[in-house]
Amino acid sequence: MADKDKEKTQQDASDNVAELKAKAGKEPIASFLDMKLVELSKGYAKVSAKLKPEYLNFNNLVFGGIVMAVADQAFAYGTNSVITPNVASQFNIHFVASADVKDELIAECRVVRAGRRVCISEMTVTNQDGKLIANATGTTIPLV
Amino acid sequence: MADKDKEKTQQDASDNVAELKAKAGKEPIASFLDMKLVELSKGYAKVSAKLKPEYLNFNNLVFGGIVMAVADQAFAYGTNSVITPNVASQFNIHFVASADVKDELIAECRVVRAGRRVCISEMTVTNQDGKLIANATGTTIPLV
Amino acid sequence: MADKDKEKTQQDASDNVAELKAKAGKEPIASFLDMKLVELSKGYAKVSAKLKPEYLNFNNLVFGGIVMAVADQAFAYGTNSVITPNVASQFNIHFVASADVKDELIAECRVVRAGRRVCISEMTVTNQDGKLIANATGTTIPLV
Amino acid sequence: MADKDKEKTQQDASDNVAELKAKAGKEPIASFLDMKLVELSKGYAKVSAKLKPEYLNFNNLVFGGIVMAVADQAFAYGTNSVITPNVASQFNIHFVASADVKDELIAECRVVRAGRRVCISEMTVTNQDGKLIANATGTTIPLV
Numbered sequence: 001m002a003d004k005d006k007e008k009t010q011q012d013a014s015d016n017v018a019e020l021k022a023k024a025g026k027e028p029i030a031s032f033l034d035m036k037l038v039e040l041s042k043g044y045a046k047v048s049a050k051l052k053p054e055y056l057n058f059n060n061l062v063f064g065g066i067v068m069a070v071a072d073q074a075f076a077y078g079t080n081s082v083i084t085p086n087v088a089s090q091f092n093i094h095f096v097a098s099a100d101v102k103d104e105l106i107a108e109c110r111v112v113r114a115g116r117r118v119c120i121s122e123m124t125v126t127n128q129d130g131k132l133i134a135n136a137t138g139t140t141i142p143l144v
Numbered sequence: 145m146a147d148k149d150k151e152k153t154q155q156d157a158s159d160n161v162a163e164l165k166a167k168a169g170k171e172p173i174a175s176f177l178d179m180k181l182v183e184l185s186k187g188y189a190k191v192s193a194k195l196k197p198e199y200l201n202f203n204n205l206v207f208g209g210i211v212m213a214v215a216d217q218a219f220a221y222g223t224n225s226v227i228t229p230n231v232a233s234q235f236n237i238h239f240v241a242s243a244d245v246k247d248e249l250i251a252e253c254r255v256v257r258a259g260r261r262v263c264i265s266e267m268t269v270t271n272q273d274g275k276l277i278a279n280a281t282g283t284t285i286p287l288v
Numbered sequence: 289m290a291d292k293d294k295e296k297t298q299q300d301a302s303d304n305v306a307e308l309k310a311k312a313g314k315e316p317i318a319s320f321l322d323m324k325l326v327e328l329s330k331g332y333a334k335v336s337a338k339l340k341p342e343y344l345n346f347n348n349l350v351f352g353g354i355v356m357a358v359a360d361q362a363f364a365y366g367t368n369s370v371i372t373p374n375v376a377s378q379f380n381i382h383f384v385a386s387a388d389v390k391d392e393l394i395a396e397c398r399v400v401r402a403g404r405r406v407c408i409s410e411m412t413v414t415n416q417d418g419k420l421i422a423n424a425t426g427t428t429i430p431l432v
Numbered sequence: 433m434a435d436k437d438k439e440k441t442q443q444d445a446s447d448n449v450a451e452l453k454a455k456a457g458k459e460p461i462a463s464f465l466d467m468k469l470v471e472l473s474k475g476y477a478k479v480s481a482k483l484k485p486e487y488l489n490f491n492n493l494v495f496g497g498i499v500m501a502v503a504d505q506a507f508a509y510g511t512n513s514v515i516t517p518n519v520a521s522q523f524n525i526h527f528v529a530s531a532d533v534k535d536e537l538i539a540e541c542r543v544v545r546a547g548r549r550v551c552i553s554e555m556t557v558t559n560q561d562g563k564l565i566a567n568a569t570g571t572t573i574p575l576v
Binding site for chain 1: 164167168170171172173175176177197198199200201202203205207208209210212213214215216217220224228229231232233234235236237238239242
């Protein structure tokens with residue numbers, strides 16, 4: 001029964017996907033960080049972002065916050081493809097390997113559980129060669 | 145004895161603080177995201193960042209990745225004030241309240257445990273009125 | 289307005305506190321792990337548990353899962369003191385120092401944000417001397 | 433070169449696996465929580481634990497701390513199979529579905545990155561039917 005309710009309160013996911021794809025080219029943060037939505041389906045999103053010298057920190061490494069931001073963008077698209085709006089409440093990331101400033105980061109999000117009250121997702125960030133840079137998990141709360 | 149070793153392998157923290165302050169004005173990511181180092185002492189850092197319309201996402205909210213980035217910057221300064229280099233391995237954040245695009249974010253980092261092998265820190269992000277936007281914790285690994 | 293709604297959908301917290309105190313002596317897991325509810329008020333709980341030789345692992349250290357369990361018990365009481373039932377969705381812990389098998393652990397939970405849809409809490413675990421053993425944060429979802 | 437060093441400072445993993453298997457039947461916490469080591473190879477561990485009425489909490493649900501403990505046991509074996517001792521510093525879990533008191537939990541750990549200074553692992557907890565109960569990630573610090 002709870003599952004039936006869930007179905008009812010969710011927007012039709014295929015609508016979400018189409019709507020998000022239309023928005024993807026226009027949002028300010030995507031332009032600012034040059035993040036591209038590469039792929040989107042119900043419960044899955046892939047985002048890419050070319051790194052830049054502007055992202056280097058005081059240790060001359062790519063700033064971790066940029067890796068998080070790219071993962072967060074995939075997280076946002078992946079979770080909103082299931083239910084919209086679906087707002088991030090928590091995000092945990094492990095930095096597995098450092099990124100090179102010449103890398104293009106690829107972030108993927110897979111929604112593991114799409115509940116009516118809470119969604120749980122897994123993210124990975126790799127570079128253009130498939131090297132794992134970070135893995136992450138997160139909690140979102142549907143506002144429907 | 146382990147503690148004595150720890151002391152020896154750590155750079156003198158007051159040196160770190162002075163060195164980091166000198167670097168703070170020059171690092172690319174700080175310019176790119178307009179983040180200012182407001183305060184720095186051994187085991188504590190405060191960073192501020194004025195939000196901008198460029199940071200809005202497809203739901204017309206401030207992109208969570210920006211909140212994370214500001215927290216991460218305080219995290220980087222706070223942990224490197226104790227031991228340098230001290231590289232982030234893990235970061236967990238809870239989004240407590242949404243930020244307004246007109247807000248100035250204030251991120252603070254307090255190092256809870258400064259070990260030779262691993263450091264643990266706590267971060268908060270508030271706005272200019274002291275409203276809690278996010279709290280976070282993280283793990284760093286000293287490379288000395 | 290959202291806040292007004294929140295108030296309405298929550299059970300009266302003082303009722304929760306009294307009810308939880310009454311249940312505290314009777315729940316199976318509390319007996320099994322010898323965990324005592326030491327203090328409870330709206331948004332705050334303190335739990336104690338005496339460690340035992342049964343909790344040692346293959347490295348002859350106190351099993352981390354026991355430290356987590358004691359923190360989780362404070363988390364459960366603290367969050368349910370605000371809204372009941374309030375079910376854990378996520379929990380992140382940092383092990384700051386190892387516990388001694390003769391220690392008595394004290395876990396405290398403070399609810400940082402008590403929302404209608406999601407609650408965020410902070411926990412600490414110390415020993416009988418106030419030494420910090422672990423800090424944790426967590427997400428709960430009210431089922432009201 | 434760093435990788436060569438890594439190899440040298442690590443104990444031979446096949447030795448670790450044999451040694452851990454020998455210890456697995458004798459550790460106090462495994463007896464106390466009735467956790468069995470089902471499978472172990474370099475970077476992978478599987479643990480099972482039959483749930484019991486003693487694990488119910490005040491909401492008549494299986495106590496989350498028990499789910500964490502079973503995940504933590506797989507985490508300990510998986511990470512120590514690579515490097516011993518390898519001590520948990522951080523652990524993050526998402527509760528995906530509630531467990532039934534009649535369930536047998538199966539926890540698996542996969543080491544994602546086995547570094548000389550820090551290891552990162554992913555865990556899942558399922559029930560006897562393969563239903564996902566929780567997913568987790570964690571950080572360990574080799575003490576070699």
